[in-house]
Amino acid sequence: DVDIDTAVEKKRRNKQRVLMLSSRGITQRMRHLMNDLETLLPHVKKDSKLDSKSELRLIPELADLNNCNNALYFEARRHEDLYLWASKTPNGPSIKFHVQNIHTMDELKMTGNCLKGSRGIVSFDKGFDETEHSRLIKEVFIQIFGVPPGARKAKPFIDHILTFSLLDSKIWFRNFQIIEKDPLEPNGPPQTSLVEIGPRLVLTPIRIFEGAFSGATVFSNPEFVSPAAVRSAMRRQAGDKYRSRKD
Amino acid sequence: EDAIPRQKLVVNDKHALDRILDDIRLDKSLSWTETLSTTYPQTHEVDVSNDLDRELSFYKQALHCAEAARKLAAEHSLPFTRPSDFFAEMVKSDAHMERIRQRLLDETAQIKRGE
Numbered sequence: 517d518v519d520i521d522t523a524v525e526k527k528r529r530n531k532q533r534v535l536m537l538s539s540r541g542i543t544q545r546m547r548h549l550m551n552d553l554e555t556l557l558p559h560v561k562k563d564s565k566l567d568s569k570s571e572l573r574l575i576p577e578l579a580d581l582n583n584c585n586n587a588l589y590f591e592a593r594r595h596e597d598l599y600l601w602a603s604k605t606p607n608g609p610s611i612k613f614h615v616q617n618i619h620t621m622d623e624l625k626m627t628g629n630c631l632k633g634s635r636g637i638v639s640f641d642k643g644f645d646e647t648e649h650s651r652l653i654k655e656v657f658i659q660i661f662g663v664p665p666g667a668r669k670a671k672p673f674i675d676h677i678l679t680f681s682l683l684d685s686k687i688w689f690r691n692f693q694i695i696e697k698d699p700l701e702p703n704g705p706p707q708t709s710l711v712e713i714g715p716r717l718v719l720t721p722i723r724i725f726e727g728a729f730s731g732a733t734v735f736s737n738p739e740f741v742s743p744a745a746v747r748s749a750m751r752r753q754a755g756d757k758y759r760s761r762k763d
Numbered sequence: 764e765d766a767i768p769r770q771k772l773v774v775n776d777k778h779a780l781d782r783i784l785d786d787i788r789l790d791k792s793l794s795w796t797e798t799l800s801t802t803y804p805q806t807h808e809v810d811v812s813n814d815l816d817r818e819l820s821f822y823k824q825a826l827h828c829a830e831a832a833r834k835l836a837a838e839h840s841l842p843f844t845r846p847s848d849f850f851a852e853m854v855k856s857d858a859h860m861e862r863i864r865q866r867l868l869d870e871t872a873q874i875k876r877g878e
Contacts (some may be wrong), residue, residue, distance in 0.1 A: 530797035630861040632852045639828035643806040648780035662798045673845040734779040
C-alpha cells in the first residue's frame with residue numbers, strides 16, 4: 517500500500533497540451549507567427565483551419581479529440597485584423613486578445629537562436645499580480661506557454677526565456693536567447709546576456725469568458741476600441757478635412 | 764445628425780475572476796521545475812512610444828528572471844546550460860543564421876565605407 521501511495525505522489529505533474537488552429541483568411545505574416553509559436557512550444561498540436569467563424573463551440577471538441585486541455589485560436593478578420601483566443605478546454609475560461617505589432621522570427625534583425633523544443637522560462641512582471649483579470653491571464657499563460665517537462669520532443673536544457681510585460685494596459689511578448697559566456701572572453705567568468713530570438717507581438721485583452729469559447733463575460737476591457745472603428749474614424753477625419761476645404 | 768453615443772457595457776466581475784483562477788490554478792505543491800515560471804519584482808514605468816527605453820525595460824526583466832531561474836534550476840538540480848558538445852536541431856536553420864550573419868557583415872562594411 518505504501519508503494520502505491522508514493523507512486524501516486526510522484527505522478528503529480530504538470531500536464532498540458534495545446535491545440536493551435538486558425539480561422540480562414542489569415543495572412544502570410546499571421547501564418548508565420550503561428551509556425552514560430554509551434555516551433556517554440558513542443559507541446560502544441562497544430563490543427564487545420566477552422567471553416568466556420570461562428571461555430572467556435574467546435575474547438576473544445578477538437579481539443580478533446582486531440583487530447584489537448586488548452587486551445588490557442590487565431591481569428592483573422594477582414595484579412596488584416598488578428599484576434600487570439602487563449603482558452604482552457606473543456607471548462608474554461610477563455611480570453612480574447614487583439615494582436616498587434618507582429619514581428620516573426622524570419623526577420624533578420626533578431627540574431628538569437630535556441631534549441632528546437634527546449635523548455636523556455638516564462639517570465640511576468642509584477643503588474644500581472646495587481647488586478648484580478650491579469651492574475652487570471654498570468655495563470656492561463658503559465659499553463660499554455662510553459663512547456664511541461666514531459667512534453668514530447670522537449671530538450672533537456674534551458675536556453676531561452678519568454679517574457680510577458682504589462683505596459684500601457686497591453687501585454688508585450690518577447691523571446692530572448694540566454695547566453696552564459698561572454699563571446700569576447702570565452703574563458704572568463706560566466707556572464708549572462710540575452711539576444712532576442714523573436715517573435716514579437718502585443719496583445720490587448722478584450723474579454724474574458726467563463727466557459728471555453730462560450731459562457732458569461734466576466735471581464736471586458738473598457739479601453740478597447742476595435743481596429744475597424746479606429747480606421748473608420750481616421751477616414752471620417754480625412755473626409756471632414758476635405759469637406760471643410762471644399763466649402 | 765449626430766449619432767447617439769453608445770455607452771459600452773463594462774464588466775469586471777472580480778469574484779468570478781477569483782473563483783475561476785482558483786478552479787484552474789495548478790497544484791501549489793507542484794515543483795518549480797514543472798512550470799519554470801518567474802516573476803519580475805518591478806512594473807514597467809517607461810514611455811510606450813520610446814522604443815529604446817521600452818525594449819531596455821523588457822530586457823532587464825528577462826535578464827533578472829533568467830538569472831533567478833538559473834539559481835532555481837541549480838537548487839532543483841535541473842540541467843540548465845547546454846554543454847558545448849550537445850548538438851541538436853535549432854529553431855532557426857543554419858541557412859537562416861548565415862543570412863543574419865551576412866547582413867551583420869554587410870552593415871559593418873557599410874559603416875566602414877561611410878567613414
